[in-house]
Amino acid sequence: MKNLNLAMFFKLITIFLIVIIPFSSFFFDSKTEAIQMGLQDVGFYKSNTCEVSLIDFLSENFYTTNIVIKNDIFSSIECFGKVNGVDIIGGEAFVYIGTNININIVLQGIIWITLISFLSKGVTKPKLLFFRPLIFSAFITFQYLAEQRFYINQSKNFNNELTSDNYFLINIFFAYFIILILVDYIVIPRVNNFLNFFPYLFLIIGTFSAANINFYLLIFSYTGFITVNKKALLNKYSLLYFLFVPFWFYNNIGEETYFDNDKLRGFVSTSNNTLSVIFWIILIYLFFVGINYLLENSINEFQFYKLKNNFLISGATIVLFGILGAQNTFINYLNYFIFGQNKIGMRTFESVEGNTWRGFSASAEAVAEFQGVAVLLTIFYIFNYKKFKLKDTFLLLVNLFGIYKANDVAVMVSLIIITFLYFVSKKGITNLLKTKYNILFLVSLVISAGFLYTNANPGVSRDYSFLSENLLIESIKKSVYFEPANKEVENYLYKSNFIDIKKLDSSDRKLSKSTYLLIDNYISDNNIKFLPSPTSIISITSSVINRTEKWAYFIAKYSPNIGEFFFGYGPMQFNNYYFSHETSKLPGLILPHSSILDILIFTGLFGIFILNYFVFKNIKSFKNNFLLITIFLIINLMKSDSILYLSSFIMIVNIFFLSKKELVSIEK
Amino acid sequence: MEENLLIIEEICGLKPTETELIIIKNDPNFVFTPNPNFGVKVLYDADENIINVTSWLECANYVNGGWSDIIPGTIIWEKNLMIIYIVTISAFLLFRKFKKTSSKL
Numbered sequence: 172m173k174n175l176n177l178a179m180f181f182k183l184i185t186i187f188l189i190v191i192i193p194f195s196s197f198f199f200d201s202k203t204e205a206i207q208m209g210l211q212d213v214g215f216y217k218s219n220t221c222e223v224s225l226i227d228f229l230s231e232n233f234y235t236t237n238i239v240i241k242n243d244i245f246s247s248i249e250c251f252g253k254v255n256g257v258d259i260i261g262g263e264a265f266v267y268i269g270t271n272i273n274i275n276i277v278l279q280g281i282i283w284i285t286l287i288s289f290l291s292k293g294v295t296k297p298k299l300l301f302f303r304p305l306i307f308s309a310f311i312t313f314q315y316l317a318e319q320r321f322y323i324n325q326s327k328n329f330n331n332e333l334t335s336d337n338y339f340l341i342n343i344f345f346a347y348f349i350i351l352i353l354v355d356y357i358v359i360p361r362v363n364n365f366l367n368f369f370p371y372l373f374l375i376i377g378t379f380s381a382a383n384i385n386f387y388l389l390i391f392s393y394t395g396f397i398t399v400n401k402k403a404l405l406n407k408y409s410l411l412y413f414l415f416v417p418f419w420f421y422n423n424i425g426e427e428t429y430f431d432n433d434k435l436r437g438f439v440s441t442s443n444n445t446l447s448v449i450f451w452i453i454l455i456y457l458f459f460v461g462i463n464y465l466l467e468n469s470i471n472e473f474q475f476y477k478l479k480n481n482f483l484i485s486g487a488t489i490v491l492f493g494i495l496g497a498q499n500t501f502i503n504y505l506n507y508f509i510f511g512q513n514k515i516g517m518r519t520f521e522s523v524e525g526n527t528w529r530g531f532s533a534s535a536e537a538v539a540e541f542q543g544v545a546v547l548l549t550i551f552y553i554f555n556y557k558k559f560k561l562k563d564t565f566l567l568l569v570n571l572f573g574i575y576k577a578n579d580v581a582v583m584v585s586l587i588i589i590t591f592l593y594f595v596s597k598k599g600i601t602n603l604l605k606t607k608y609n610i611l612f613l614v615s616l617v618i619s620a621g622f623l624y625t626n627a628n629p630g631v632s633r634d635y636s637f638l639s640e641n642l643l644i645e646s647i648k649k650s651v652y653f654e655p656a657n658k659e660v661e662n663y664l665y666k667s668n669f670i671d672i673k674k675l676d677s678s679d680r681k682l683s684k685s686t687y688l689l690i691d692n693y694i695s696d697n698n699i700k701f702l703p704s705p706t707s708i709i710s711i712t713s714s715v716i717n718r719t720e721k722w723a724y725f726i727a728k729y730s731p732n733i734g735e736f737f738f739g740y741g742p743m744q745f746n747n748y749y750f751s752h753e754t755s756k757l758p759g760l761i762l763p764h765s766s767i768l769d770i771l772i773f774t775g776l777f778g779i780f781i782l783n784y785f786v787f788k789n790i791k792s793f794k795n796n797f798l799l800i801t802i803f804l805i806i807n808l809m810k811s812d813s814i815l816y817l818s819s820f821i822m823i824v825n826i827f828f829l830s831k832k833e834l835v836s837i838e839k
Numbered sequence: 840m841e842e843n844l845l846i847i848e849e850i851c852g853l854k855p856t857e858t859e860l861i862i863i864k865n866d867p868n869f870v871f872t873p874n875p876n877f878g879v880k881v882l883y884d885a886d887e888n889i890i891n892v893t894s895w896l897e898c899a900n901y902v903n904g905g906w907s908d909i910i911p912g913t914i915i916w917e918k919n920l921m922i923i924y925i926v927t928i929s930a931f932l933l934f935r936k937f938k939k940t941s942s943k944l
Contacts, residue, residue, distance in 0.1 A: 220889050241878075256881060257891070273917065301932070342924060345924035348928060
């Protein structure tokens with residue numbers, strides 16, 4: 172016990188020192204003292220760049236208002252953790268703190284690995300085979316050649332030459348090598364905790380600053396790399412994956428483009444060149460193999476109450492740090508670096524245009540879904556075990572507050588539906604799907620909820636003809652016809668004259684193939700009278716769930732050829748979707764806002780069919796209440812891009828995996 | 840300035856389409872407008888003087904005047920970091936070897 176406490180103390184000190192020392196003046200003798208910052212003192216920090224450490228600056232300015240701490244990723248190694256520049260923008264002083272990718276990887280990696288070391292070890296013994304991390308770090312370094320345009324924008328010392336004096340690339344290689352050695356030694360022996368502790372992936376997000384790779388993607392794919400064998404390579408899922416590979420290569424031939432992945436950094440490719448496609452195909456394959464290994468090796472230690480606790484604690488901590496970060500710019504900056512956020516947290520506690528508060532997370536929807544699962548697990552726990560703790564109530568309330576601030580109506584409505592279903596199916600989940608009456612009941616419940624929501628929501632129109640073509644109109648408005656506004660087309664739209672829009676000169680080039688398909692379907696003579704056409708159904712659905720604008724962008728953009736439509740562009744490849752068809756100017760990164768559409772982009776229609784087959788084939792083997800959480804997530808994924816965030820992706824896979832297992836403790 | 844465009848773009852990034860390539864000479868009244876999307880870039884001259892530039896045009900003008908984003912001595916820091924990494928890895932591997940050997944004894 173004494174040794175254990177000593178070890179914990181040592182680990183805490185390690186984390187503390189790793190966070191503090193690089194941002195302090197510990198390693199250099201600064202001749203310049205930090206001063207309290209007023210707007211008139213900008214000159215001082217401008218002429219003394221790389222002289223004052225963040226900690227020194229913080230000691231003078233922790234409570235100073237009108238300061239915004241920003242990350243300067245272009246810093247030299249020498250200026251790491253120091254004030255690297257100051258600027259006045261909009262009456263606020265933007266203070267740039269230097270960081271460097273060569274150091275970030277090691278520092279952040281060690282912080283996260285030290286945190287993992289607090290978990291108990293399983294039976295797997297650490298195996299330190301020198302060549303494994305050596306080969307894999309070379310593979311990860313390969314990404315710097317494959318996604319050069321991304322890394323040129325992340326480091327001013329970026330150099331892609333394969334020479335012995337290219338210290339940038341050599342340091343990147345050694346940084347990953349150090350991390351992977353530690354993964355072998357510390358993380359792999361603790362994989363038995365995976366299923367109980369994965370909720371912390373939402374708190375410690377793990378995206379390396381200035382790199383397009385996530386720490387967990389690194390760990391899981393490395394696990395895949397060291398465990399992949401002939402059996403795994405020859406199983407039906409692997410063979411299906413390999414079947415898609417030639418099509419992905421073929422579909423990526425064309426002009427090389429750069430996709431600014433912004434908040435998706437770490438889990439989405441930025442380039443569509445051959446090297447990048449090869450890199451992501453291998454990486455994602457190993458990632459799947461790794462997750463499979465982790466799931467199979469942690470199921471025996473799975474405990475429902477631990478999962479519930481970790482969901483609640485992680486969800487509540489996210490809210491707490493979100494609030495702290497919004498109140499203080501230093502905490503906001505440290506949140507970004509220590510937790511590995513994809514995107515810096517929100518700086519205010521106010522919602523964006525009255526809509527959402529994403530707080531700590533990069534996506535309000537993803538975090539609301541996560542907290543929704545925390546709420547459901549707690550409800551299941553209370554009513555299955557008949558146990559109710561004050562601590563849980565407090566944490567539950569904080570999680571509910573998080574959902575409220577994220578303002579995700581889909582999560583709120585689906586939470587009510589799923590909770591209701593839980594009580595209906597209390598006698599056992601199999602009873603729920605036993606008769607067709609129950610399934611009919613479920614469908615009518617969802618339709619009724621949709622109907623109620625539409626009628627209660629003043630933002631949704633009641634005009635059927637408007638609703639049935641609204642999506643179509645919006646997608647045409649997002650086309651190049653409206654760059655600038657086009658009176659002729661506007662007139663046609665006003666009269667719902669889609670036939671003449673099709674007759675316009677070069678309309679087949681200006682409108683995407685998806686828009687064309689929807690128009691054809693909408694004006695088709697084959698539509699059955701008094702029944703809505705597929706276009707109308709999609710359009711009405713998009714209006715009800717407030718997705719018309721986002722889906723219209725998708726339809727205006729998505730213009731695949733036959734091969735692309737059936738097989739997609741490859742894992743995590745957005746480029747060809749984003750740049751293959753010209754539209755009106757986008758107001759920033761616009762994602763499809765449906766995970767189904769994301770899967771369509773990556774794996775095409777065949778990918779969606781295979782996934783559906785896989786899910787529905789397994790539906791018969793669902794054995795516990797995790798089925799309800801799976802339904803909850805599927806409902807929400809229809810209107811969110813959550814699968815593009817690694818933590819959400821892992822949550823979906825894990826919940827689905829758990830729903831197929833015989834978990835006696837849950838049915839108790 | 841046009842003849843230096845390649846070097847300028849290498850240091851300052853691609854020229855924004857809406858920005859005109861103009862030389863701002865020693866005009867003390869001229870103020871470069873900061874561009875929040877550009878962020879901040881640190882440039883150095885031969886005497887190791889430092890300047891922060893906050894727009895592409897400002898950056899282009901300084902680079903045109905002989906400033907660069909390379910600090911004299913940068914390579915040494917990167918080389919030093921490499922040595923630190925190699926020493927750390929070697930020390931760890933030696934420690935493992937020593938631990939393994941001592942547990943066998």
